[in-house]
Amino acid sequence: MTDALPTGATIGILGGGQLGRMLSVAAARLGFKTCIFEPGGDCPASHVANYHFQAAYEDEDALRKFAASVDVITYEFENIPTSALDLLETLKPVRPGREALRVSQDRLTEKTYLADMGLSVAPFAAVADAQSLEAAIAATGLPAILKTRRFGYDGKGQARIMTAEDTPQALADMQGAPAILEGFVDFSHEVSVIGARGLDGSVACFDPGENVHRDGILRTTTVPARLSAAQRSDAVLLTAQILNRLDYVGVMGVELFVTPQGLVVNEIAPRVHNSGHWTQNGCTVDQFEQHIRAVAGWPLGDGARHADVVMENLIGDDMDRVPALAAEPHTALHLYGKADTKPGRKMGHVNRVVR
Amino acid sequence: MTDALPTGATIGILGGGQLGRMLSVAAARLGFKTCIFEPGGDCPASHVANYHFQAAYEDEDALRKFAASVDVITYEFENIPTSALDLLETLKPVRPGREALRVSQDRLTEKTYLADMGLSVAPFAAVADAQSLEAAIAATGLPAILKTRRFGYDGKGQARIMTAEDTPQALADMQGAPAILEGFVDFSHEVSVIGARGLDGSVACFDPGENVHRDGILRTTTVPARLSAAQRSDAVLLTAQILNRLDYVGVMGVELFVTPQGLVVNEIAPRVHNSGHWTQNGCTVDQFEQHIRAVAGWPLGDGARHADVVMENLIGDDMDRVPALAAEPHTALHLYGKADTKPGRKMGHVNRVVR
Numbered sequence: 001m002t003d004a005l006p007t008g009a010t011i012g013i014l015g016g017g018q019l020g021r022m023l024s025v026a027a028a029r030l031g032f033k034t035c036i037f038e039p040g041g042d043c044p045a046s047h048v049a050n051y052h053f054q055a056a057y058e059d060e061d062a063l064r065k066f067a068a069s070v071d072v073i074t075y076e077f078e079n080i081p082t083s084a085l086d087l088l089e090t091l092k093p094v095r096p097g098r099e100a101l102r103v104s105q106d107r108l109t110e111k112t113y114l115a116d117m118g119l120s121v122a123p124f125a126a127v128a129d130a131q132s133l134e135a136a137i138a139a140t141g142l143p144a145i146l147k148t149r150r151f152g153y154d155g156k157g158q159a160r161i162m163t164a165e166d167t168p169q170a171l172a173d174m175q176g177a178p179a180i181l182e183g184f185v186d187f188s189h190e191v192s193v194i195g196a197r198g199l200d201g202s203v204a205c206f207d208p209g210e211n212v213h214r215d216g217i218l219r220t221t222t223v224p225a226r227l228s229a230a231q232r233s234d235a236v237l238l239t240a241q242i243l244n245r246l247d248y249v250g251v252m253g254v255e256l257f258v259t260p261q262g263l264v265v266n267e268i269a270p271r272v273h274n275s276g277h278w279t280q281n282g283c284t285v286d287q288f289e290q291h292i293r294a295v296a297g298w299p300l301g302d303g304a305r306h307a308d309v310v311m312e313n314l315i316g317d318d319m320d321r322v323p324a325l326a327a328e329p330h331t332a333l334h335l336y337g338k339a340d341t342k343p344g345r346k347m348g349h350v351n352r353v354v355r
Numbered sequence: 356m357t358d359a360l361p362t363g364a365t366i367g368i369l370g371g372g373q374l375g376r377m378l379s380v381a382a383a384r385l386g387f388k389t390c391i392f393e394p395g396g397d398c399p400a401s402h403v404a405n406y407h408f409q410a411a412y413e414d415e416d417a418l419r420k421f422a423a424s425v426d427v428i429t430y431e432f433e434n435i436p437t438s439a440l441d442l443l444e445t446l447k448p449v450r451p452g453r454e455a456l457r458v459s460q461d462r463l464t465e466k467t468y469l470a471d472m473g474l475s476v477a478p479f480a481a482v483a484d485a486q487s488l489e490a491a492i493a494a495t496g497l498p499a500i501l502k503t504r505r506f507g508y509d510g511k512g513q514a515r516i517m518t519a520e521d522t523p524q525a526l527a528d529m530q531g532a533p534a535i536l537e538g539f540v541d542f543s544h545e546v547s548v549i550g551a552r553g554l555d556g557s558v559a560c561f562d563p564g565e566n567v568h569r570d571g572i573l574r575t576t577t578v579p580a581r582l583s584a585a586q587r588s589d590a591v592l593l594t595a596q597i598l599n600r601l602d603y604v605g606v607m608g609v610e611l612f613v614t615p616q617g618l619v620v621n622e623i624a625p626r627v628h629n630s631g632h633w634t635q636n637g638c639t640v641d642q643f644e645q646h647i648r649a650v651a652g653w654p655l656g657d658g659a660r661h662a663d664v665v666m667e668n669l670i671g672d673d674m675d676r677v678p679a680l681a682a683e684p685h686t687a688l689h690l691y692g693k694a695d696t697k698p699g700r701k702m703g704h705v706n707r708v709v710r
Contacts, residue, residue: 048380
């Protein structure tokens with residue numbers, strides 16, 4: 001632990017949502033203090049953090065003060081404005097580093113990067129206008145899905161193209177933003193691997209979980225996932241390959257489609273991931289602590305799982321079910337402290353533990 | 356959940372040490388905000404709480420503002436000044452209630468209360484001066500242990516009397532405070548039960564843990580404890596009896612001596628308890644969340660255990676072992692964020708999980 005931060009050091013976290021909140025609790029458990037940078041007030045992370053800088057990502061003065069208050073900087077989301085990172089990385093270590101952000105902030109760059117590594121990805125092509133969209137459709141076939149290259153999450157900035165007739169509307173949905181067309185992959189189910197890489201280059205992965213989405217939002221993750229021993233090993237090995245190639249430090253989520261021809265990488269997220277929430281009740285060291293250990297230069301937990309878990313997201317009105325869920329045995333509630341319930345908003349999750 | 360606090364409500368916690376810290380994290384997990392009342396600055400609980408009132412327990416104005424900021428009040432230690440409680444309970448519900456504090460704040464009252472319930476306790480007698488000490492020794496025999504009636508913890512305010520020669524020094528150690536002499540109990544080992552009682556009167560207990568002390572301070576708790584099925588059932592039943600008799604709301608720790616003649620109650624603590632820290636990594640709902648559920652009027656977790664756990668306290672210089680402990684598999688670190696390491700000071704604990 002030569003480069004390890006001592007307990008009592010301060011971890012800076014960009015973003016004050018539920019991921020920042022659970023990172024902050026994990027950091028406290030290791031004796032660190034935490035400092036949240038988040039423009040919004042009363043944000044979930046601020047409830048469990050030492051300090052909250054409430055300022056815009058364009059506020060250079062606030063960014064400088066934030067950097068001066070912390071020993072290392074990490075983040076809960078990948079779409080941090082480039083100008084903020086340009087400044088911060090001159091002041092304090094930012095982990096994971098810029099390469100992971102550069103690759104994952106742009107779907108086209110990401111797909112190209114993964115394909116160049118020899119990994120299977122969906123057929124894809126860049127789309128700038130009607131003409132390139134036509135060429136892209138010729139390359140990937142239909143149905144396909146048109147996505148903005150940047151700033152998409154939870155199904156936002158996406159449009160399905162089932163037949164040629166859908167093309168104009170899909171293009172209009174992009175509102176002129178650079179886009180990528182992705183061909184459909186014929187998969188049986190989706191799994192994800194939550195992998196971690198330490199400052200010393202060591203890698204540890206949690207067991208793959210099986211994900212079910214609805215309306216573009218993750219609903220459940222079940223561990224263990226339906227995978228053969230060979231698929232399980234492939235999933236973990238390709239995750240390690242990506243982590244090493246990026247010289248990554250921290251936790252990463254890797255979403256994979258399971259097909260008869262093997263695993264196809266859907267996308268990577270350079271941060272703790274919703275599909276890794278099950279680790280809070282299935283592992284001694286969960287994904288949040290694993291991430292903090294990595295960015296603090298501590299040894300990684302081994303990822304060992306001591307229970308089977310089904311994680312279910314609580315979205316919007318699912319909050320009405322909290323009284324009933326609180327009375328369910330073997331069920332751990334994790335609520336995010338968000339003041340307003342909105343349709344599609346992630347309000348919390350439950351982990352159902354099956355020994 | 357008629358009287359249940361809704362998520363988003365604020366839990367007030369008197370005391371900002373490690374127990375308040377872990378209560379605060381548990382409250383956040385259920386979507387509550389937390390407000391700590393603690394005279395000390397930079398206290399462990401304030402690192403993970405929404406608000407910290409830094410004021411003395413004699414500061415009526417601060418107590419009033421604290422009460423106005425919260426929906427329910429609980430505490431992490433039993434020695435809260437009576438005047439503060441007198442004021443607070445006129446303003447907001449205080450849980451657990453006064454009866455539990457009245458009984459447990461005074462060792463003589465506590466022993467008498469438990470004995471009156473028909474439970475086995477060590478032989479005891481009140482001590483005010485040299486004369487009553489002599490009479491007490493005649494009643495309990497030697498060796499015995501002289502303790503102040505109030506404000507003792509972690510072996511403080513205690514003196515062993517092995518032979519009559521130790522008597523003057525033991526009495527001097529009490530510094531004139533009212534005391535109690537307790538006869539020795541010939542026990543094979545000590546166990547404790549962490550029990551909880553909800554606002555609706557429901558009771559749930561965690562599996563008994565086996566405790567090892569050194570220098571008057573808890574070192575390890577091992578779960579499961581060495582107990583026969585009958586002893587285990589006795590331990591849980593007598594805990595439920597105490598909880599019901601006190602009309603208790605919250606988590607209580609009950610320490611028991613295991614003797615050939617049965618279980619002898621050592622002491623009760625009207626709060627979450629060091630010997631219940633193992634529940635953080637062995638149960639879906641841990642003792643801290645259980646306490647918050649009770650004081651918030653939520654349903655209790657069932658106390659089910661999904662792993663065997665050995666909890667070890669990190670005391671003083673044990674902090675030097677943190678780098679090595681962080682590299683141990685199946686080991687969960689829980690550090691308290693205390694700035695200064697002192698001999699005998701509880702700095703954190705580890706839970707070693709054995710599936």
